[in-house]
Amino acid sequence: VISRRSFLAASALPLAATPPRLDAARLRNRIEDLSVFGRPRGGTFADGVSRIGYSDTDITARRFVMNLMREAGAAPRIDAAGNIFCRRDGAENSLPAVLFGSHIDSVPDGGNFDGDLGSLASVEILRLMQEHGLRTRRPLEAVVWACEEATFRGNSLNGSRAAAGRLRPGEIEEVWAGLRKADAIRRIGGDPERIAEARISPGRYHTYVELHIEQGGTLARDGVPIGVVDGIVSIDRHDVVIRGMANHAGTTPMADRQDALIAASRLTLAVREVVTAEPGSQVGTVGHLAVTPNAANVIPGLVNLTIELRDLSSDKLDRIAARIRARAEAIAGETRTSIQMTAGLRNPSALADAGVQKVIESAAHSLGLRARRLPSGAGHDAQMMATVAPMGMIFVPSVAGISHSPKEFTAWEDCAHGADVLFQTVVALAA
Amino acid sequence: VISRRSFLAASALPLAATPPRLDAARLRNRIEDLSVFGRPRGGTFADGVSRIGYSDTDITARRFVMNLMREAGAAPRIDAAGNIFCRRDGAENSLPAVLFGSHIDSVPDGGNFDGDLGSLASVEILRLMQEHGLRTRRPLEAVVWACEEATFRGNSLNGSRAAAGRLRPGEIEEVWAGLRKADAIRRIGGDPERIAEARISPGRYHTYVELHIEQGGTLARDGVPIGVVDGIVSIDRHDVVIRGMANHAGTTPMADRQDALIAASRLTLAVREVVTAEPGSQVGTVGHLAVTPNAANVIPGLVNLTIELRDLSSDKLDRIAARIRARAEAIAGETRTSIQMTAGLRNPSALADAGVQKVIESAAHSLGLRARRLPSGAGHDAQMMATVAPMGMIFVPSVAGISHSPKEFTAWEDCAHGADVLFQTVVALAA
Numbered sequence: 123v124i125s126r127r128s129f130l131a132a133s134a135l136p137l138a139a140t141p142p143r144l145d146a147a148r149l150r151n152r153i154e155d156l157s158v159f160g161r162p163r164g165g166t167f168a169d170g171v172s173r174i175g176y177s178d179t180d181i182t183a184r185r186f187v188m189n190l191m192r193e194a195g196a197a198p199r200i201d202a203a204g205n206i207f208c209r210r211d212g213a214e215n216s217l218p219a220v221l222f223g224s225h226i227d228s229v230p231d232g233g234n235f236d237g238d239l240g241s242l243a244s245v246e247i248l249r250l251m252q253e254h255g256l257r258t259r260r261p262l263e264a265v266v267w268a269c270e271e272a273t274f275r276g277n278s279l280n281g282s283r284a285a286a287g288r289l290r291p292g293e294i295e296e297v298w299a300g301l302r303k304a305d306a307i308r309r310i311g312g313d314p315e316r317i318a319e320a321r322i323s324p325g326r327y328h329t330y331v332e333l334h335i336e337q338g339g340t341l342a343r344d345g346v347p348i349g350v351v352d353g354i355v356s357i358d359r360h361d362v363v364i365r366g367m368a369n370h371a372g373t374t375p376m377a378d379r380q381d382a383l384i385a386a387s388r389l390t391l392a393v394r395e396v397v398t399a400e401p402g403s404q405v406g407t408v409g410h411l412a413v414t415p416n417a418a419n420v421i422p423g424l425v426n427l428t429i430e431l432r433d434l435s436s437d438k439l440d441r442i443a444a445r446i447r448a449r450a451e452a453i454a455g456e457t458r459t460s461i462q463m464t465a466g467l468r469n470p471s472a473l474a475d476a477g478v479q480k481v482i483e484s485a486a487h488s489l490g491l492r493a494r495r496l497p498s499g500a501g502h503d504a505q506m507m508a509t510v511a512p513m514g515m516i517f518v519p520s521v522a523g524i525s526h527s528p529k530e531f532t533a534w535e536d537c538a539h540g541a542d543v544l545f546q547t548v549v550a551l552a553a
Numbered sequence: 554v555i556s557r558r559s560f561l562a563a564s565a566l567p568l569a570a571t572p573p574r575l576d577a578a579r580l581r582n583r584i585e586d587l588s589v590f591g592r593p594r595g596g597t598f599a600d601g602v603s604r605i606g607y608s609d610t611d612i613t614a615r616r617f618v619m620n621l622m623r624e625a626g627a628a629p630r631i632d633a634a635g636n637i638f639c640r641r642d643g644a645e646n647s648l649p650a651v652l653f654g655s656h657i658d659s660v661p662d663g664g665n666f667d668g669d670l671g672s673l674a675s676v677e678i679l680r681l682m683q684e685h686g687l688r689t690r691r692p693l694e695a696v697v698w699a700c701e702e703a704t705f706r707g708n709s710l711n712g713s714r715a716a717a718g719r720l721r722p723g724e725i726e727e728v729w730a731g732l733r734k735a736d737a738i739r740r741i742g743g744d745p746e747r748i749a750e751a752r753i754s755p756g757r758y759h760t761y762v763e764l765h766i767e768q769g770g771t772l773a774r775d776g777v778p779i780g781v782v783d784g785i786v787s788i789d790r791h792d793v794v795i796r797g798m799a800n801h802a803g804t805t806p807m808a809d810r811q812d813a814l815i816a817a818s819r820l821t822l823a824v825r826e827v828v829t830a831e832p833g834s835q836v837g838t839v840g841h842l843a844v845t846p847n848a849a850n851v852i853p854g855l856v857n858l859t860i861e862l863r864d865l866s867s868d869k870l871d872r873i874a875a876r877i878r879a880r881a882e883a884i885a886g887e888t889r890t891s892i893q894m895t896a897g898l899r900n901p902s903a904l905a906d907a908g909v910q911k912v913i914e915s916a917a918h919s920l921g922l923r924a925r926r927l928p929s930g931a932g933h934d935a936q937m938m939a940t941v942a943p944m945g946m947i948f949v950p951s952v953a954g955i956s957h958s959p960k961e962f963t964a965w966e967d968c969a970h971g972a973d974v975l976f977q978t979v980v981a982l983a984a
């Protein structure tokens with residue numbers, strides 16, 4: 123164990139050759155411990171997790187993580203949006219802190235690494251600092267963002283959007299699965315009446331760093347252990363309502379039907395066709411689709427679906443949406459249905475800070491780890507933080523590029539490498 | 554009002570020129586009264602009904618109808634399957650009774666005529682007999698069948714299938730929406746342990762007659778007030794499970810996806826193509842489709858859907874199913890998904906009894922009403938009764954052929970005509 127003094131010296135760039143390492147076994151244990159909150163009944167770690175933001179499961183898991191924070195000697199603080207912060211003082215506490223963290227909520231039937239790795243690694247960093255009696259110049263602050271995944275009308279990044287002051291007017295009055303968003307925020311210890319106080323003004327934090335699994339398959343395929351994110355794509359959501367005519371599936375001749383699901387099927391295929399019609403890495407997905415009345419013996423009268431489009435270029439997304447809209451119009455005419463397509467949430471693209479990227483790369487190299495720059499196809503709380511602080515993200519490989527699935531997996535060695543790079547990065551930034 | 558004696562004489566064919574008529578206003582009132590059980594909150598009659606079989610709403614509605622039976626002087630009896638019978642003695646009670654009735658459960662977001670009309674008209678017939686002090690030679694029995702529409706795994710005709718001894722082995726152990734079918738039957742006053750006692754042996758009833766809305770649009774289009782059903786089509790259900798790979802909608806390149814909803818969309822369109830590829834009145838529908846995990850930002854990993862095929866010819870249905878199966882295989886290969894298609898319930902086609910058809914026609918003509926023979930594209934409890942008794946069905950026009958929808962409507966005059974024809978028919982059959 124290096125001395126407090128030498129560590130403080132080493133924490134300025136370049137990093138010392140033998141910095142302290144996170145306890146890889148303990149990090150793994152933490153990830154396994156957290157996985158029980160939202161695990162399918164009778165399942166194992168490999169069966170993934172459903173830890174929906176604001177749910178009872180989420181609340182219990184948050185409590186577990188707050189206890190870990192206390193064990194790390196850092197009292198948790200819940201802001202008005204329900205985000206959990208915990209701070210370790212630095213040598214100069216008047217300086218803006220280095221913020222780092224992620225989220226612990228999941229999609230339905232999700233995996234145990236998306237969000238969990240970055241959140242638990244961040245808390246482990248505070249614990250390591252505490253155990254070694256280490257102190258940086260700037261304060262360090264770990265954060266667990268509330269409800270990163272989509273819930274209310276497909277809105278995601280709920281906690282970090284509040285922190286970035288990007289909630290839409292009236293958004294906290296929205297109702298999802300019978301729950302008002304304001305009440306959801308209150309459930310997790312937030313204070314919706316004072317939601318504006320969750321806002322982080324530019325300059326309050328020195329930098330923001332997030333460790334996350336890639337979720338795509340490029341790092342794993344090429345055997346690169348560390349990804350340095352250069353930007354996060356724009357995500358556009360379009361809510362589609364298709365209205366046909368519910369009718370009896372036995373007595374309505376095929377020629378007389380106004381089948382909303384026939385129209386929806388054609389539109390779903392059209393989204394894929396339009397998105398793949400031009401070169402580039404843009405993606406388009408119909409991930410949510412609901413049929414009404416959804417009975418085997420009734421012709422579907424109504425379909426609600428969501429189209430999600432992602433690319434670094436907003437112009438390209440606008441062009442693709444316009445083409446899909448034209449196809450929808452044609453499909454509506456041919457199927458005698460009406461198709462209404464409404465532009466929903468747009469999460470604008472966000473660039474990582476060039477300086478933070480360099481610090482991450484240096485940290486990786488000092489640990490003998492190859493690093494590669496790449497864009498993030500997934501949205502992250504980091505894109506909201508990019509609006510109020512210089513932002514950087516560290517990616518680790520996702521086996522086979524699988525995520526948002528119980529099969530999501532990152533080798534434990536890669537988890538440890540990512541946590542080490544995060545540790546060295548925040549220490550360097552806080553120097 | 555004609556005398557008891559002359560009515561008895563008149564009830565032999567041909568019918569008297571001026572038989573008693575049902576009280577059309579009262580029948581309408583009954584239909585409107587029943588419509589409140591399962592009406593959407595804050596809605597009106599025009600907003601239709603969701604009266605799912607075995608639900609609390611169904612139970613309350615059944616109680617309402619049993620009270621009507623008591624008012625008609627006929628004590629209701631619930632059999633082991635939950636079907637409600639009520640009997641009016643005839644002059645010769647050792648003779649098999651004439652049975653008539655329908656159902657009062659609905660599809661989700663259904664209308665107020667499908668089942669309700671035949672059920673309430675049947676009870677009104679007993680009430681009219683009571684009010685006029687009329688008695689037929691054979692006993693008359695009205696019935697309200699339990700859960701005609703599909704619930705458990707798409708099984709329909711639940712009460713009448715039990716009566717016809719056509720429940721599948723182990724069927725009452727199935728679970729639907731968290732409810733075991735045996736428990737569902739118990740909820741509505743049935744006795745699942747003695748379900749076999751619900752079985753009606755051939756010869757127990759003289760005949761079975763059911764009044765129902767056409768649900769198709771042919772009678773309304775041609776202005777024919779009475780349909781005489783000559784047969785009920787076969788209904789085949791196929792349960793389809795499509796397995797792809799749930800994955801992140803942002804980080805998974807289009808080329809790497811195994812999107813179960815893309816496969817489901819292609820299959821849904823293929824069903825329509827195959828069904829319409831040959832001449833005839835066969836129909837095919839994907840009415841139920843469920844996506845898992847069904848989140849906007851997750852590529853669908855699993856889709857469950859139901860294919861329903863109907864035609865009088867089972868051979869044709871087998872041929873069409875084979876073609877769809879071949880298309881499904883090709884789609885699975887092209888989309889890198891697996892598609893499993895399992896033949897579910899087959900409700901075999903059923904022919905109406907020639908003698909009963911003639912009695913219905915005579916009844917219509919004696920009332921000055923045009924009648925036309927036609928097949929039923931919809932399944933009915935009558936098809937189960939056809940296996941244990943000579944069966945006949947009376948159809949009345951559905952405006953624009955709409956049913957299984959809140960927009961389902963039959964002109965009140967047509968409702969009254971149908972009820973009059975049912976009345977004259979059962980009286981003639983009971984003579």
